[in-house]
Amino acid sequence: MPILTLCHSKLSPSLTLQLPCNCMRRMGLITQFKCSVVNRTLTSSSVAPPTSKPHSRRLNRKQGRSSSLYSRPSLSEMNKERMANREKVYAFLRGIGIVPDELDGLELPVTVEVMRERVDFLHNLGLTIEDINNYPLVLGCSVKKNMVPVLDYLGKLGVRKSTFTQFLQRYPQVLHASVVIDLEPVVKYLQGMDIKLSDIPRVLETYPEVLGFKLEGTMSTSVAYLVGIGVGRREIGRVLTRYPEILGMRVGRVIKPFVEYLESLGIPRLAVARIIEKRPYILGFGLDEKVKxxxxxxxxxxxxxxxLPSVIAQYPDIMGMDLKPRLENQSNLLKSLLDLDSEDFGRVVEKMPQVISLSNAPMLKHVNFLKDCGFTLQQMKKMIVGCPQLLALNIDIMKLSFDYFQKEMGRPLGDLVAFPAFFTYGLESTVKPRHKMVSKKGVKCSLAWMLNCSDDKFEQRMDYDTIDIEEMEMGPSFDMNSLMEPRSDESASDYDDSEDDEDDE
Known part of the structure; x- marks a missing residue:
C-alpha cells in the first residue's frame, strides 16, 4: 500500500503492477486488478482471504460427521441404562438368597458376571450367604483392589488361612481397609506395646476388631490405666497377647468399675493387678451380669x-461361671458322699474353690480310696473339710504316701485325720528326709510340726530342745500377700483418673 499512496494514483482494471505475489496476498484488496509476475497474470476479486472458503467447507464436513457418527446418549438415557444394569445385578443377588436392600448408593459392578466373581470369591473364603447378608456391604469390595491385597498382607503377617473364615465373619470391614493407611500402623502400634511380632497373628486371630481402632483412643487409655493400678510394664505385652480384647475396653465403663468392685470386696488393688496379669480374661466377665x-x-x-477375697484370688474364674447350679450340684454330691452340711460345704469352698469344677467320678473315687484306707465316715468328713485337696490329688501318689506312712512311719490313722495335708507334700522331696531326721533325733512331734514349714524353718526346729505348741498349728491355706510382692519395674503411670470419663464421651 505505501507505493500506491506515494503515486497518488487511482487503481483501474487496466493498471498492471509488477509486485511480489506474497505482498499482494497480504493486501487483501477489495477492487479487482491484474498483477503480472514473471510473465504470469493473477486475477483476484475476493473480499475475504483466499483460504476462508475451503476452511469453511472443512468445518461443515466435520460438523456433518459429528452429528451423524458421534452423537452422545442423553443423561436420562445413561441413567436408565445404569439402573437397568443394577436391577440385573440385584435380580442375580436375590436369586442366590442375598437381600440387596442395603446396597442402594453403594458402588457395585455393572455386570452380573463381575458380581458373580465377587460372590464366588467370598464363598471360597468360607463365607456363606448368611454371612454376606449379615454384612452385605462386603459386596462393594473389589476382589483385586481390596480383598486380595488385604488377605495377602494378613497371610504375610502369619495369620493362618484356616482362620480367614472366622476372621471375616467377625470383622468383614477389614476388606474395606487400606494396607498402608489402616493396617500397617495398627500392627506397628501393637509392637510398640511389647507384643512380639511372632504373637501379632495370634492377637489378630483372637481379636480382629483391633484393626479398626484408633491408635490414640481406647487402646492407649486402657493400657495406661492397667499400668497405673500396678500391672507391670513388662507384663503388658503378655497380658495383651493373652487377652487383646482389653484394647477395646472403655476404662470408665468396664475396667475401672471392675477393679473398684474387687477392691470393695477386700482385695487390695495391687493384688487385683497381679490377678489380671495371670488371668487377664477376667476383665471380660460382665460385672453386673456375672460377677455380682x-x-x-x-x-x-x-x-x-x-x-470372699481369698476365694476369688485363688480361683478368679469363679467370677465368670454359671455358678449357682454348680454350687448346688457339688453341695448335694458331698452331702450324699460324706454327709457334709451347708456350713461344712462353705468351709470346703473357702479352702479350695476349685472344688466346684471337679467332676463327680473323680470325687467318688477319692472318697472310696479313703474308705479303703480304713477311715470312718466322720473321719473322712473331717479330713475333707480340713483339706479339700484330697478330692483332687493324684490318687496313685496318695497310695504311695499312705503306704510309707503305715509301713515306715508307723503312725496311727488319727495323725492323718489331724493333718490330712500330709498327702499334699512330696514323698521323696519332703516326707522321707524329714521323717529320717526326726527319727534320728528322737523327736516326738505331730505331722503338722514336721511338715508345715519351709526347709530353713525345719532346720531351725531340729535345733530346738522343746517343741513350741504354737508352731504345731496349721497356717492359713492361702496368703494374699503372696500376690503383692514388689517388682523392680513398677513405677507410677501417666494415667489420670479424671480422664476415664473423657474416653467414653
Whole structure:
C-alpha cells in the first residue's frame, strides 16, 4: 500500500503492477486488478482471504460427521441404562438368597458376571450367604483392589488361612481397609506395646476388631490405666497377647468399675493387678451380669464375706461361671458322699474353690480310696473339710504316701485325720528326709510340726530342745500377700483418673 499512496494514483482494471505475489496476498484488496509476475497474470476479486472458503467447507464436513457418527446418549438415557444394569445385578443377588436392600448408593459392578466373581470369591473364603447378608456391604469390595491385597498382607503377617473364615465373619470391614493407611500402623502400634511380632497373628486371630481402632483412643487409655493400678510394664505385652480384647475396653465403663468392685470386696488393688496379669480374661466377665450375681451366690452357700477375697484370688474364674447350679450340684454330691452340711460345704469352698469344677467320678473315687484306707465316715468328713485337696490329688501318689506312712512311719490313722495335708507334700522331696531326721533325733512331734514349714524353718526346729505348741498349728491355706510382692519395674503411670470419663464421651 505505501507505493500506491506515494503515486497518488487511482487503481483501474487496466493498471498492471509488477509486485511480489506474497505482498499482494497480504493486501487483501477489495477492487479487482491484474498483477503480472514473471510473465504470469493473477486475477483476484475476493473480499475475504483466499483460504476462508475451503476452511469453511472443512468445518461443515466435520460438523456433518459429528452429528451423524458421534452423537452422545442423553443423561436420562445413561441413567436408565445404569439402573437397568443394577436391577440385573440385584435380580442375580436375590436369586442366590442375598437381600440387596442395603446396597442402594453403594458402588457395585455393572455386570452380573463381575458380581458373580465377587460372590464366588467370598464363598471360597468360607463365607456363606448368611454371612454376606449379615454384612452385605462386603459386596462393594473389589476382589483385586481390596480383598486380595488385604488377605495377602494378613497371610504375610502369619495369620493362618484356616482362620480367614472366622476372621471375616467377625470383622468383614477389614476388606474395606487400606494396607498402608489402616493396617500397617495398627500392627506397628501393637509392637510398640511389647507384643512380639511372632504373637501379632495370634492377637489378630483372637481379636480382629483391633484393626479398626484408633491408635490414640481406647487402646492407649486402657493400657495406661492397667499400668497405673500396678500391672507391670513388662507384663503388658503378655497380658495383651493373652487377652487383646482389653484394647477395646472403655476404662470408665468396664475396667475401672471392675477393679473398684474387687477392691470393695477386700482385695487390695495391687493384688487385683497381679490377678489380671495371670488371668487377664477376667476383665471380660460382665460385672453386673456375672460377677455380682456369683458373689451373691457364694454368700448364699455359706461362704463367709471375709473369705470372699481369698476365694476369688485363688480361683478368679469363679467370677465368670454359671455358678449357682454348680454350687448346688457339688453341695448335694458331698452331702450324699460324706454327709457334709451347708456350713461344712462353705468351709470346703473357702479352702479350695476349685472344688466346684471337679467332676463327680473323680470325687467318688477319692472318697472310696479313703474308705479303703480304713477311715470312718466322720473321719473322712473331717479330713475333707480340713483339706479339700484330697478330692483332687493324684490318687496313685496318695497310695504311695499312705503306704510309707503305715509301713515306715508307723503312725496311727488319727495323725492323718489331724493333718490330712500330709498327702499334699512330696514323698521323696519332703516326707522321707524329714521323717529320717526326726527319727534320728528322737523327736516326738505331730505331722503338722514336721511338715508345715519351709526347709530353713525345719532346720531351725531340729535345733530346738522343746517343741513350741504354737508352731504345731496349721497356717492359713492361702496368703494374699503372696500376690503383692514388689517388682523392680513398677513405677507410677501417666494415667489420670479424671480422664476415664473423657474416653467414653
Amino acid at each position: 450375681p456369683n458373689v451373691e451366690a457364694l454368700e448364699e452357700f455359706n461362704i463367709r464375706r471375709a473369705c
